[in-house]
Amino acid sequence: MPELNLTSAPAHLRHGSSIGQPLTRRDGVLKVKGQATYAADNHPPGMLFAVMAVSSIAHGRVTSLDVAAAKRHPGVIEIMTPDHKPQLAIDPEIKTNPFVFRMEVLQSNEVRYANQPIAVVIAETLEAATEGAALLAPRYEMLPALVGLDAGESFVPPVVGVGNPTENHRGDIEAGLAAADKRIEAVYETPPQYHNAMEPHAIVAHWDGDNLSVDMPTQGLMLSLGRIAELFGIAPDKIHIRSPFLGGGFGSKGLMAGPPVLGLMAAKLVGRPVKLVLRREQMYGPVGHRAPTRQRLRIGADGEGRLTALDHHARTVSSTFDDFYEPAADASHTLYAAPAIRTSHDAVRVNTGTPLFMRAPGEATGSIALESAIDEMAWACGIDPLAFRLKNYAEVEPITGKPFSSKALRACYDQGAARFGWSRRPLQPRQMRDDAGFLVGWGMGTATFPALMFQAEARAAIRRDGTGAMEIGAHDMGQGAWTALAQIAADAVGLDIDRVTFKAGTSDLPDAGIAGGSAHTATAGAAIHSAGAAVIAKLADLATHDERSPLFGAGNAGVIARDGRLIRRDDESRSESYTEILARAGVAEVEARGTGAPNPTAMEEYAMHAHGAVFAEVKVDPELGQVRVTRMVGAFAAGRIVNPHLVKSQLFGGMIWGMSFALHEEAITDRRSGRIMNANLGEYHIPVNADVPPLDVVTVEEHDPHVNALGIKGVGEIGITGSAGAVANAVWHATGVRVRRFPIRIEELLT
Amino acid sequence: MKQFDYVRPATVAEAVAAAAQPGATYLAAGTNLLDLMKGGVSRPDRLVDVTHLEGLDRIERLADGSLRIGALVSNADLAHDAGFAKSYPAVAEALLSGASAQLRNAATVGGNLLQRTRCAYFYDTASRCNKREAGSGCDARDGENRTHAVLGWSKSCIATNPSDFCVPLVALDAIVEIEGKSGRREITLDELHRLPGNTPERESALEPCDLIVAVRLPPAARGFAAHARYLKVRERTSYAFAIVSAAAALRIENGKIAEARLALGGVAAKPWRARAAEDVLKGVAPTADAFREAAWRALTDAKPSGDNAYKIELARRIVVRALTLAAAGTPARIPALPASPFASTSGAIHA
Structure with a gap:
């Protein structure tokens, strides 16, 4: 330590x-x-290097691997394949609890997605193992790849997220829409995104008889311990995992994934300590991602600008072999006081690694669609977007009718708007220019994330x-x-x-x-x-x-x-x-x-959420379509703030990610092969320093006597919600062009 | 990694000799080559490290008024050379708009000229690519190609040259000095890069063993210093390749354009010199109408190679803007956000 x-x-x-x-x-x-000391910084004596060979096809089976050629390469010690590997104590396909997801640990020759591990080469040096993996020159029997949101017949999954009902409703949506003076219907699309933590998944595994020593970044030490014990049939007290630092997790290091298990198997196979570190492109497959969504929102409002109905449907994808469904539509449960709310989901299966938790799973994707749609509805009603949100402020949680354990959102709106200068915003889009002639737009979004325990x-x-x-x-x-x-x-x-x-x-x-x-x-x-x-x-x-x-x-x-x-x-x-x-x-x-x-009585009694309001200014080149965010203000109420300095950094990170969601991030998938064409940090764009404007975070005083003894709500994910929509809405306000496919691209703004 | 020989010759002659072996390739900073090797795109048998060759790291002003830049001068050193930036501001601005500060510190002038395309299908060894493997096919044609070429492409290849540096260089008639098996020769930069035709695997006019030893800017190039800009539209403010870029340089005399230079980046397999557009501008006043006419001429032959028709209109607008900026005059200092449309935004402190 x-x-x-x-x-x-x-x-x-x-x-x-x-x-x-x-x-x-x-x-x-x-x-x-x-x-x-991060996991990959460990070098126990006698350690070997393991490198995964991964599939270049998205669907089919491996028909041959040139194991002999790889073995001949100087320095190569062993090749682990489906035919040559330590036996696991249980079938990794068995889901022993709801937090177990299927992984590829060479249990068969089947290929279910691109970048799936298909063999592991163990060698004296990283270079030898890398070349050994290349020399395997896999041959495949290829099957057509299922790609994209229209890949096949859609179905209604049994649950979304972690056990959330697929559909929820309160009130009569159709009646609410019928009674509305103003209605909008809009479809928004969000792309697949990958966590891209700075530190890739890595493991250094060392077996000493039945005792296992593991250096591995994990967001869940005990979950990892339990899964390793179960997979290898050893007692949990024989396993020691060290994870003092993670170079970012964002959800991808929460549950045991296939690659670290392969590292454990490799160490067992050779009887020596083994290090296995994923290459950046290998992170785009076996360790989770944020699934793409297509979300349809139908909203009605009366003549006063009060919501009459909010209908939010999300299409998403899961893998062909497991179930995780981005609960995007659930974002509409808690923020706006519509008398009729319906949220629903459907999905198609595609040849991808199973999508999993990625910072604000569901909340982030749902938020950008909901906040865009609310902005569109406010405009349709001719009302300022902040005034519209205040008019529809939820005094109780709309979907359940429960009181909030605390909710200082009004103060967030007030303080954020004052800090930003929102009151000077013209209602009409494309009204503001700066001295250099750039279009200027102001947008806002409401942030929310549940206070979980x-x-x-x-x-x-x-x-x-x-x-x-x-x-x-x-x-x-x-x-x-x-x-x-x-x-x-x-x-x-x-x-x-x-x-x-x-x-x-x-x-x-x-x-x-x-x-x-x-x-x-x-x-x-x-x-x-x-x-x-x-x-x-x-x-x-x-x-x-x-x-x-x-x-x-x-x-x-x-x-x-x-x-x-x-x-x-x-x-x-x-x-x-x-x-x-x-x-x-x-x-x-x-x-x-x-x-x-968690306190079950309090949970029964109260809706518990953190809230916030994010305001963004963008500038857009009127002819060239390039967008630049020039300032953002976020005011958040998240209960007790343990360390204002760290909380501010967390919220900065979230707001930057929100901006990234609106303007930059997208895994580009070849529509024929299902391969990701930008699986590297050069071409999978996230904001660089020069993209990030001055950010202003206000933490609003909030005392919550119900969430837990310390009154803490958590700030890890809320920053991304609200922010993405605020930037998108600012782009509309600058240009008058409503882009509903994210990230917003230059060509959409070349009017 | 594949095993390879590594040799580090001391002289240019030794380097050329060392590169004669089949499968040999020159290594300078390796900012592109090493990535290609790690990805299995390039698998050389021998690396001839030229970074220790004597005399290739100098910036020299020659007697005739031209400037000779050694092939091993780093992008950063060149861009931050005050005399260079003053005489060739568009080149300095292009250099500073490329890659990241870390890469610019390493990358060399000679290497930049030979950087490979960023076409994802070229990098993805599971895809078919005529450039990587002659005759294998082009998966970019029907693939994800919104950033691909709109000029000079062929059915065999729709990739673009990603260099920023080369765009103002080709506009300024830069000359490439080459040392080869039969001694020294020189060609214009415009002749260095080839269009794909049916042989996209042949990217340049270089022969085996040829080593770029210097780039020369002719005396006339400094005549544009007062009105020269580089403009680059990209998907983030730094560390991104151009969707489309343009270098515009004007010599304005008595309110008329005596001579114009214009080149586009990100649109073709080579930095694209737009001579027809230059002709339109010769002898006319620098007006918006003239610039629009030039932009139209520059893109006359453009056609989409995929989901990229927008790049043609974007290129026209970038040409107009780059010419407008050039006509307004080179700023006294290179902007904090070099080549960005937001270069004029106040408060920006870094790129």
């Missing part, structure tokens, strides 16, 4: 509370100095030397968990952050749950908070039951833990240090565990 002992805000500036302080990330210096456990200890420890198998994907969770830990045990040893990132620590769903800080934080409370309670027992303690008999009054002391709640002059209490009791340390979990 790396030594994490860095402080950027001195204790005297923190006023005794770590939560809420804008600390810089505690692992920042390690990262800047190249000392943060999973389950986690943490272990806390207080030691006789007056220090504390907090242990939880949490994941830092770059979002700052090393820092934010340590802040919560410090407050939980009443110590300065530098007095608490915070351990995370390995599988021998208590289960922190998955770092997904924007729920990690809330979930792990709740466990840490409760473990801290439990250990303080034990310490308090030692003191309040001991006649020699100044706190004797304070049991009913209670004590407060602060700065390494327990202080009698009703008489602050009576206190005792942790050190004194433990020394007198003659124990080296006290420890306790605590859990974090």
Whole structure:
């Protein structure tokens, strides 16, 4: 484990509370100095290199591999193929729980998508393994590839997302539309997108008899541990996974995918440590992606601009062999108070790796369509887009009628609009130009993401030397968990952050749950908070039951833990240090565990969501069609903000991704072969520094007593929602051209 | 990776000799070649590393007023040479609009001239590509081709040359100095790149062993310094190839265009010199009408090779804009967003 002992805000500036302080990330210096050890940085003695050979066809079967040629290549040790591989304990096609997705680990010669692993070459050097993979020169029996949103007969999947109903409705859509004064119907398309984390999937696997040591980036240590144990038929306590740092996950490293399993198999086959790192283009297939969508929105509004009906249908794709359906239409459940709402989905199967979770799955795709359609409806009604949203502000969650646990969206609208200067926006499009003659447009979108909680456990200890420890198998994907969770830990045990040893990132620590769903800080934080409370309670027992303690008999009054002391709640002059209490009791340390979990009663009672409002300005060259985002303001209400500095960075990242969604990102798929033609960072465009304008993030004060003990809602994904629509709407406002296929391309604006 | 020999000759003569072996190829910075090798697109048997050759990294002003740029001068060094940028501003602007700062620090003048197309089907070894494998077919023709050629393409190949640097160079009549088996010779840059015809695998006029040792800008090239721009439309502000670009250079005397130079990038297998458009502009006043007429002439022979008809109209508009910008005068400093339509946007601080 790396030594994490860095402080950027001195204790005297923190006023005794770590939560809420804008600390810089505690692992920042390690990262800047190249000392943060990512999975692929590990080189155990005797390690070999494994390289995957992947399919160049999208559908068919491998009929031959020139194993002999590959084996002859100097340095090549072994070739793992469907005919030559360690046996797994269970069939990887069996879905043992809803979070198991099918993977390709050489179980057959069948090819189900392009870039599917079809063999693994293990060699003394990366170069030898790479050439060995090329020498396999696979031959195929090719079958026609299913490509695109019209690839075949559509069907209605049983569920979308993670167990969401495929269809939802409230009220009578057709009646609502019939009664409307104004109606719009529009179809929006979003492309397939890939996570493109800076760090590719990587694994260093080392078997020692039945003991398995794994270095691998994962957003879900325990899920990975369980899946490995199940696949290899070994006890979970024989497996040790280290994942101290991830170079981005965005959902792609949440669940065990095929390639790391191949790394484990390769190490088993050769009986030596093996490293397997995916090449960038190999990331476009076996490790998930965001599925394309085609979304049809039908909206009605009365003469006052109040919604009468909101009908949102999404077509998406899944793979030919597994089921994950981007729940895009569900974005219409929570934001706008239409008396009639219907959301529905259908899908076709295509020859692709199974689409999976990608930052705001469903929310991001659904948001750009919904926010565009709301913008179109506002225009149809002749109402300012912000005024239109306020007119249709949902006081209760529209699809369920439940009250919100908290909702400071109105404040987000107000503060964001004021910061942006929205009130000066002309209603008509194509009205504004800058001094250089560029068209200028202003657009907005509402952001929303559910406040989720999973389950986690943490272990806390207080030691006789007056220090504390907090242990939880949490994941830092770059979002700052090393820092934010340590802040919560410090407050939980009443110590300065530098007095608490915070351990995370390995599988021998208590289960922190998955770092997904924007729920990690809330979930792990709740466990840490409760473990801290439990250990303080034990310490308090030692003191309040001991006649020699100044706190004797304070049991009913209670004590407060602060700065390494327990202080009698009703008489602050009576206190005792942790050190004194433990020394007198003659124990080296006290420890306790605590859990974090969703509160089912609160969930039953309340709708829980974070909200935000994003405002964007774009400039468009009137003749050449090139678009440039020139400023963005986002105001977000996401409950308690543990670390404003890190939260701001998370929201910046989300807003940039939203802009990327509107203007840049697309995996270009050859319509005949199903191959992705831009599987590299040169041609799969994401914004570069020069594309990113000054960004302004406002975090709006919001106290939520229901979501969890700390009132945290999570900020990991919300930034992308609202932002994509805001940019798209700004392009319309600049040009008067409504582009409904994303990303918006230059040719659409060459009017 | 395929095993290959690596040799590092000390002199140009040794380099040319070392390249005589079949399967040999020159390696300069490798910003394109190494990617091609990693992708299995190029599989050379021998790399002849020319980066240690003496005397190829100089920028020299010759007695006759021309400028000689050694083949190993880096894109960044050339673009940031104050004297160069002042005399050939459109070339400097084109250089700074290409790739990323990191790539420009590595990439060389000679290598840039020989960079390969970015056609995805050329890079994807599972696709048919006449350029990569002669006679295998062209999967780009009916494929994803919205960025492909609209000028000079053939049924065999619709790929484009991606260079920014070459566009103003060809406009300024740059000359390429080549060292080969039979000694030194020179050709114009316009002659260096070939159109695909039926042999798209032959991309240049170079013969085996030929090594580009320098690029020369003739004396007349600096006559355009006051009115020269490069304009590049792309899908993000930096680190993206041109959808269409144009270099425009004017010599304006007494309110009339004494001489015009115009070339387009991203439209053909070579940097596309638009001589017919230049002729239209000779001797006329620099007006919007004249520029529109020139744009029309420049694209007379254009036709879509796929889902890219928009590129023809876009190219016309870029020509008009580039000429308009050139006529307005070269800015005192290269814009913070070089060659971008948003170059004039204030507040931009980096590319």
